[in-house]
Amino acid sequence: MLPLEGLLVVDFSIFLAGPSAGLRLADLGARVVKIERPDGGDLCRKLYVTNVTIDGESTIFHAINRNKLSVSANLKDAGDRARVMALVERADVLLTNFRPGVMRRLGLDYENVRERNPRLVYGEVTGYGRQGPWKDLPGQDLLAQCLSGLVWWNGTSAHPPLPIGLAIADIMAGANLAQGVLACLVRRGRTGRGARVEVSLLESMIEIQAEGLMEFFLTGGMPQREPAWPGHPYRPAPCGIYPTADGYIALGECAVPDLSAPLALPELSEYVDPAAWMARRAEIKAVIASRLRERCNAEWVRALDAAGIACMEVLSWDRLMVHPAFARLEMLQEVRLASGTRLRTTRCPIRIDGRVLKSPLGAPAVGEHNQLVLEEYDESQSRSEQTQGDSAFQYRGLDV
Amino acid sequence: MKPLEGLIVLDFSQFLAGPSAALRLADLGARVIKIERPGGGEAGRSLGISDVTIQGSSLLFHTINRNKESFAANLKDPTDLETVKRLVAKADVLIENFRPGVMEKLGLGYDAARRLNPRLVYGTITGYGPEGPWKDKPGQDLLAQSVSGLVWLNGNAGDPPLPFGLATADVLAGAHLVQGILACLVHRGVTGEGGYVQVSLLESMLDFQFEVLTTHLNDGGKLPQRSAINNAHAYLGAPYGIYATADGYLALAMGSVPRLGELLECPALLQYSDPQTWFSQRDAIKRILVEHLATRTTRQWLDVLEPADVWCSDVLDWPRLLAHEGFAVLDMLQDLHYRDGTTIRALRCPIRVDGALLKSDRPAPIVGQDNARIERELV
Numbered sequence: 001m002l003p004l005e006g007l008l009v010v011d012f013s014i015f016l017a018g019p020s021a022g023l024r025l026a027d028l029g030a031r032v033v034k035i036e037r038p039d040g041g042d043l044c045r046k047l048y049v050t051n052v053t054i055d056g057e058s059t060i061f062h063a064i065n066r067n068k069l070s071v072s073a074n075l076k077d078a079g080d081r082a083r084v085m086a087l088v089e090r091a092d093v094l095l096t097n098f099r100p101g102v103m104r105r106l107g108l109d110y111e112n113v114r115e116r117n118p119r120l121v122y123g124e125v126t127g128y129g130r131q132g133p134w135k136d137l138p139g140q141d142l143l144a145q146c147l148s149g150l151v152w153w154n155g156t157s158a159h160p161p162l163p164i165g166l167a168i169a170d171i172m173a174g175a176n177l178a179q180g181v182l183a184c185l186v187r188r189g190r191t192g193r194g195a196r197v198e199v200s201l202l203e204s205m206i207e208i209q210a211e212g213l214m215e216f217f218l219t220g221g222m223p224q225r226e227p228a229w230p231g232h233p234y235r236p237a238p239c240g241i242y243p244t245a246d247g248y249i250a251l252g253e254c255a256v257p258d259l260s261a262p263l264a265l266p267e268l269s270e271y272v273d274p275a276a277w278m279a280r281r282a283e284i285k286a287v288i289a290s291r292l293r294e295r296c297n298a299e300w301v302r303a304l305d306a307a308g309i310a311c312m313e314v315l316s317w318d319r320l321m322v323h324p325a326f327a328r329l330e331m332l333q334e335v336r337l338a339s340g341t342r343l344r345t346t347r348c349p350i351r352i353d354g355r356v357l358k359s360p361l362g363a364p365a366v367g368e369h370n371q372l373v374l375e376e377y378d379e380s381q382s383r384s385e386q387t388q389g390d391s392a393f394q395y396r397g398l399d400v
Numbered sequence: 401m402k403p404l405e406g407l408i409v410l411d412f413s414q415f416l417a418g419p420s421a422a423l424r425l426a427d428l429g430a431r432v433i434k435i436e437r438p439g440g441g442e443a444g445r446s447l448g449i450s451d452v453t454i455q456g457s458s459l460l461f462h463t464i465n466r467n468k469e470s471f472a473a474n475l476k477d478p479t480d481l482e483t484v485k486r487l488v489a490k491a492d493v494l495i496e497n498f499r500p501g502v503m504e505k506l507g508l509g510y511d512a513a514r515r516l517n518p519r520l521v522y523g524t525i526t527g528y529g530p531e532g533p534w535k536d537k538p539g540q541d542l543l544a545q546s547v548s549g550l551v552w553l554n555g556n557a558g559d560p561p562l563p564f565g566l567a568t569a570d571v572l573a574g575a576h577l578v579q580g581i582l583a584c585l586v587h588r589g590v591t592g593e594g595g596y597v598q599v600s601l602l603e604s605m606l607d608f609q610f611e612v613l614t615t616h617l618n619d620g621g622k623l624p625q626r627s628a629i630n631n632a633h634a635y636l637g638a639p640y641g642i643y644a645t646a647d648g649y650l651a652l653a654m655g656s657v658p659r660l661g662e663l664l665e666c667p668a669l670l671q672y673s674d675p676q677t678w679f680s681q682r683d684a685i686k687r688i689l690v691e692h693l694a695t696r697t698t699r700q701w702l703d704v705l706e707p708a709d710v711w712c713s714d715v716l717d718w719p720r721l722l723a724h725e726g727f728a729v730l731d732m733l734q735d736l737h738y739r740d741g742t743t744i745r746a747l748r749c750p751i752r753v754d755g756a757l758l759k760s761d762r763p764a765p766i767v768g769q770d771n772a773r774i775e776r777e778l779v
Contacts (some may be wrong), residue, residue, distance in 0.1 A: 004586060008646065024579055027623055029583075039472070049635035050615055050622075050635065051679075052618055064612050065531070092504075107727035127450075129730050132725060132730070133725050133726045138711045140711050141485075142632055142641075142642075142651050143651055143653055144710060146642065146649075146651040147714070147715075147716050148716075149717055151642065153566050154562075155553065155555055155562060155565065156562075159555070161715050162554075162555065162642070163632040163633070165555070165626070165631065165633055165634060166553055166564075167568075167611070168608075171608060175575040178579050179578050180403075180751040180752075181427075183751075183753070185586045186403060186404060187403040187404070188588070189585075189586065190589070191401075191713055194756055195403070196754050196755060198755075199750060199751055199752070200750075202730065204750045205730060207747050207749070208571060209564065209566075211460050211463050211748065214462070215465050217745040222718060227619055232565055232754065240542070241542070241546060241560065241561055242561075243560060248560060250542050250563075251542075252538055252542055252543050277618075278454075305421070310537075310543060312537065312543040312544075313547070314546045315546070315547045315549060316549055316552055317552075317623060318623060322735035324532070325528060325534040328529060329528075329532065329602070329603060329606075343614070343617070344614070345610070346613055348599075349579075349599055349607035350576050350579060350580040351598040352580060354596060355706070396759035398518070
């Protein structure tokens with residue numbers, strides 16, 4: 001039995017941050033129902049990153065929205081809105097990432113919804129918080145990275161401010177939202193009371209820089225990016241990725257003199273003071289880099305492993321996926337759409353009681369589950385008259 | 401009432417991933433007790449580069465161990481171990497990130513802990529999963545990034561594999577551990593039974609790439625192609641990126657290229673009316689933008705683009721961010737007060753609950769500072 005089995009999540013959010021939180025709750029066992037516009041649904045369905053589509057929709061939409069159901073509703077139509085409100089009244093969690101004010105106009109703001117369902121945990125993602133001069137700016141990943149200062153951590157000193165090459169603000173905000181929602185469900189188990197949880201892309205991006213910012217408050221220094229072979233702006237030599245004769249290897253943190261023997265670099269044994277590993281980071285790394293270029297990955301990994309030095313060969317996806325260590329992770333799964341189309345994707349990264357969490361249910365078509373969800377709602381409403389206070393949404397197993 | 405008030409978390413973990421998970425549980429209201437070696441304490445106390453140490457521990461340690469208590473115990477000493485087992489029997493959550501097998505040898509592995517306390521939620525972080533050829537490899541952030549393929553998504557096409565300049569593997573594995581633990585606590589509220597949650601740095605790095613990996617798995621196995629210039633995301637077309645202006649930088653997210661051409665008065669962009677070209681001609685479009693955007697200031701461009709609802713922004717550094725009203729209104733900072741009168745400034749938890757911020761002015765503990773109280777209250 002999955003930990004969140006029996007919980008109903010009504011998910012109004014679109015794109016990545018909110019829906020990624022919904023996906024996590026789904027993989028942990030909740031039933032997640034996307035509420036989508038009848039004309040096209042979640043805008044992410046058309047957010048193409050390559051010309052590869054799955055049933056005419058973007059691959060990233062399918063990655064983010066597998067294991068969910070879809071109910072289509074025109075929230076400006078009173079009848080549709082009433083049906084959605086009836087679902088919200090039975091829900092355990094609501095997720096939204098509309099700009100501040102939109103849910104209020106729809107009558108779905110927290111204050112209103114709480115009156116109808118005091119047990120509801122209401123989760124909201126915004127770009128920059130609900131107040132202040134940035135509240136109406138587009139809540140977009142790159143823009144949040146750029147306002148937060150994060151782009152000065154990444155790359156080398158030769159790069160201009162360099163964004164992190166994935167949607168880290170969306171992903172972190174989604175992860176934080178899932179945490180806040182789950183914590184409030186824990187509390188609800190004891191108090192019976194719901195909650196409002198708010199996160200934003202910007203706050204998530206600022207908090208992730210806590211290490212550097214605390215340093216900044218004391219010393220006034222910005223992150224010091226390295227001229228070459230960067231690892232992490234706040235970590236000493238040898239931490240970094242270096243070219244070898246046939247590829248690249250990564251060196252983790254270690255005592256610099258410990259590299260002297262496996263790399264046959266006697267000069268490294270002189271760096272006995274750990275303060276020098278940071279203060280003379282560029283110089284130490286230049287010595288290491290020129291040596292590592294001389295031989296192949298396999299030779300270096302063997303020598304460094306034998307010396308107990310933290311190192312790994314740098315892999316690309318194609319090489320990773322044929323590695324026996326990857327196969328042991330069981331990280332991939334196949335999901336199926338109602339049309340019969342199958343696709344491969346990753347699974348939830350969390351194991352519970354020793355088991356990986358997989359689900360064969362692919363992303364839904366817009367409104368695919370209107371009948372199923374609304375019919376079952378009617379059933380559960382009549383049942384709820386007998387089991388008062390039990391908000392667990394009962395449903396038939398889906399045929400997938 | 402903070403959501404996790406009343407819960408007790410025993411944190412055996414070290415360095416970054418595990419302690420960051422415990423910090424989040426602490427900020428959400430749990431009582432977090434670090435179990436540390438007497439004397440030197442957790443190995444992470446010396447982790448970090450700053451010359452600034454506080455009470456003998458690094459600033460990085462203080463960043464991720466605030467709002468916790470410390471219980472010093474030598475786990476190889478039978479008396480101490482017995483005391484720790486009594487704590488395990490009373491705890492709600494246990495977190496550890498030793499290499500596979502270490503907790504079992506101490507008699508504190510999941511099965512043993514569950515016998516002591518069937519309601520316990522037990523969380524483990526490893527580097528590369530509980531089994532397989534990499535299970536004993538050092539679980540270190542940069543190494544997990546490097547084997548996961550992530551490093552080919554960052555920087556420009558001409559760059560070598562470039563790590564994300566942030567401990568993303570540690571941070572995300574910690575976040576995933578928190579999610580698993582909280583889900584099991586929800587479940588415990590229904591069944592009364594605890595659970596076992598395992599995450600790893602590598603699995604968290606693969607999940608971080610789930611959108612682009614799904615694309616790769618269904619596009620015939622193509623590898624990511626970073627832009628030659630101004631890369632911001634290997635899978636997004638022009639104009640997505642950061643551009644230098646006459647006095648700073650401007651970020652442009654996704655949007656119509658010809659519309660940008662009109663707004664920016666850059667006729668060379670008007671020819672790209674087919675959205676397919678925004679990807680296929682990505683570098684050419686970006687080169688035009690690089691040249692054009694350098695001719696005016698960031699403010700001048702924003703004054704044109706913002707009223708037209710183009711997704712764009714200034715690029716701030718910390719001094720400018722911290723001086724901005726948009727930052728002040730977030731109330732992101734809190735002061736930590738040490739017993740010796742020292743005060744340092746820290747960040748708060750990024751989650752708001754019921755409109756309130758989750759703040760705590762309690763700093764990181766000294767090794768063993770809470771032994772007496774914990775023994776009195778819990779043993």
